[in-house]
Amino acid sequence: HKSYSTITIAGLAVGMACCMVLILFVRHELSYDRHHQYAEQIYRMHTRSVIFGRELLWAYTQQAFPRVLKEEYPEVLYASPLYRSSNVELRIDEEIVKERDFYWANQDILDIFTFDILRGNKAELLQHPNSVIITEEVAQKYFRGVDPIDQTFYMDTTAYHVTGVMRAQPATSHFHPRFIASFNTFPQDPEPEWFGFNTRTYFRLREGVSGEAFAAKMPDFIERHFGARAREFGYQYEYIPQPLLGIHLHSNVRGELEPNGNIVHVYIMTIIAALILFIACINFMNLATARASRRAREIGIRKVLGAYRQRLVLQFLGESLLIAGMAFLLALGLVELILPYFNQLAGRMIAFDLINNFPLVLAFLAVALSVGIGAGLYPAFYLTRFTPVDVLKGETNPRGSAAFIRKSLVVSQFSVSIGLIVGAFVILQQLNYLRSKDLGFAKDNVIIVPLKTNKARDRFEVLENALRSNPKIVSISGANEYPGREFRTWNHWVEGFSDEAGISMDAGSVHFGFFETLQIPVIAGRAFSKKVASDLQNTVMINATAARMLGFEHSAVGRKLFRAGPSDTSRSGRQIIGVFQDFNAWSLRQGIKPMILYPRARVSNLIVRMKATDTEETLKFVEEKFREVNPAATFEFRFLDEILAANYRSEKNLSMIINIFTILAILIACMGLLGLISFTVEQKTKEIGIRKVLGASVASVMFLLSKDFVKLVLLANLLAWPVAWWAMDKWLQNFAYRVSIEWWVFALAGGLALLIALVTVSTQAVRAALENPVENLRYE
Secondary structure, three states, X not given: OHHHHHHHHHHHHHHHHHHHHHHHHHHHHHOOOOOOOOHHHEEEEEEEEEEOOEEEEEOOEEOOHHHHHHHHOOOEEEEEEEEEEEEEEEEEOOEEEEEEEEEEEOOOHHHHOOOOEEEOOHHHOOOOOOEEEEEHHHHHHHOOOOOOOOOEEEEOOEEEEEEEEEOXXXXXXXXXXXXXXXXXXXXOOOOOOOOOEEEEEEEEEOOOOOHHHHHOOHHHHHHHHHHHHHHHOOOEEEEEEEEHHHHHHHOOOEOOOOOOOOHHHHHHHHHHHHHHHHHHHHHHHHHHHHHHHHHHHHHHHHHHOOOOHHHHHHXXXXXXXXXXXXXXXXXXXXXXXXXXXXXXXXXXXXOOOOOOOXXXXXXXXXXXXXXXXXXXXXXXXXXXXXXXXXXHHOOOOOOHHHHHHHHHHHHHHHHHHHHHHHHHHHXXXXXXXXXXXXXXXXXXXXXXXXXXXXXXXXXXXXXXXXXOOOOOEEEEEEEOOXXXXXXXXXXXXXXXXXXXXXXXXXXXXXXXXXXXXXXXXXXXEOOOOOXXXXXXXXXXXXXHHHHHHOOOHHHHOOOEEEEOOOOOOOOOOEEEEEEEOOOOOOOOOOOOOXXXXXXXXXXXXXXXXXXXXXXXXXXXXXXXXXXXXXXXXOOOOEEHHHHHHHHHHHHHHHHHHHHHHHHXXXXXXXXXXXXXXXXXXHHOHHHHHHHHHOOOOHHHHHHHHHHHHHHHHHHHHXXXXXXXXXXXXHHHOOOOOOOOOOHHHHHHHHHHHHHHHHHHHHHHHHHHHHOOHHHHHOOO
């Protein structure tokens, strides 16, 4: 029975391999940051603020916070600020190089986290200003053949001396520093600035001290240091200790160091893994029992020849276990083949080897053996209990309860498959909606060029003038903040109102021409202009949402706004000169926020909108002019649409993974259906033969064999639809802008499942209908 064995082994092997890969992913996600020795005692302090009714949760604290925290609370063993620059330019041996993930921290960071120090004295690596630890990879890249210790490089005019070399953090770390420099390289304020939140704080508590108990002490800390001052302005603050082990999956705040995982996606993958394994096991048992019925005569003949029942039981159980064992071995090989492609889809670096994954391998071996035993029980005990006479007469038809169980398993298989199809359609719909939705600005053919050095920023206008000579460049501007990059949050109040009547707004600084370059309509007043010298000192622009929240609508032009809060002592107001149309500056998971933009001549990013033709040639021109104006700087760029698309990378990966595993689940379910139709055809062999003799057509025989399966698939639809709707509705609630779940999605999923089922059933039904009735009725 080569075809039977191939289908049975392949179905179980593919199911186990898919389940194993998904469990590896889930385990990988749950293992983040567990490599640190004191992981359960490490926390990152989050700040929750409620200002003018707007709640914000961020990973930032004040620069002085870790120092004061350690001084005042003996349960805090170590505390360190952590500041990051994601992209930097360094001068190493007179060569300008681009680098990433440059961090600053104090000496305590080495006692909070477990860094594998390869070179240097750990006790004093970050004690002194201008010290830096580099990874082994960085050392080999820039200091190959020489001792990296005491080597010097520069960031702008600041010198850094290498004091240590560390091993890079593993993939399961929520941050991956390539450089860690001493925080005291920065000038330290003599007095704490309690209203400047610009760095992160990590700390390690003494053993036995819980984060919840420590959090209860934070209101008193706030009250003693800045609570009264905050209340003067109607501000509310709260410190929330975030456990290190929960950052990757449970922290989604402003200021994350790297893109985090999503616990919802972990749940989804876990459920899909369980469902696919469930389908594969059902498929295996259905095929086994369907095939076993054809061996009833074999059992009768063996009994006539003197075989004992115990020997027959061992034979059938042994065969089933052998097939399940072969499927298990094949599954291990498939995992090795699938995992590299899965890593590309998921954006992970998951490894699989038998030694480190031995418990998982044993668990799946147990599953395979259990399924093998379960599949072997029917022929081993049910068929062997009949007498040889009954078996040879064909009187071994299963009871109604057995048929009911078999049909229930098929309904379960297709319910799962239909649910996955609905989920795949809805996620794809939402992704297409996110890609196509009008964000309120032009994102195509726009590049962002970082200006990383002070000299490059100072020469912005020189570069701008050089670029304008190319007719393929449509418009040029610049900004510190732009769509796809996190904006600051500043608080403002309106002339004639008190501080308590202000609003909290997303704030950014932009160059002249920003609205023209991104094609953002100005719906009232005017945009910033180089021709008006006072614009740089005295003006701002706000979006339509801010105008509505301030009660102005389009009459905001001419009114004055003041920076609100205890950190602003100047009380110098700026006049609103224009209101611009709302645009989605960040992810569509969030709604439109009130926004204020300040004019700025010196910005950190160049923004260029080009014509759609000859893009490569235009990019070469931009690079050429950039290098002419800034010969010591490095040129790099990113397309704005790619920056925005990165916001939905996790959803895109999820969609692709679900699509692939949905197809596999359907294939496995079809194998189970194939098993059931084979069983049905076997049971109705005589009936089909008699009907053919009495003149039944091929179509009528096909209808006879197919109608029950159509009913099963329709029942599976009714069971799957409400569950799928509930699950997808919950997932869509993560987005402020989302599609509605249309009825046709369910109809399409059900129709597709029905079509696949009919094609599967037809392969056996047609063969049975075309067989010679003489052969069907002959039982020698």
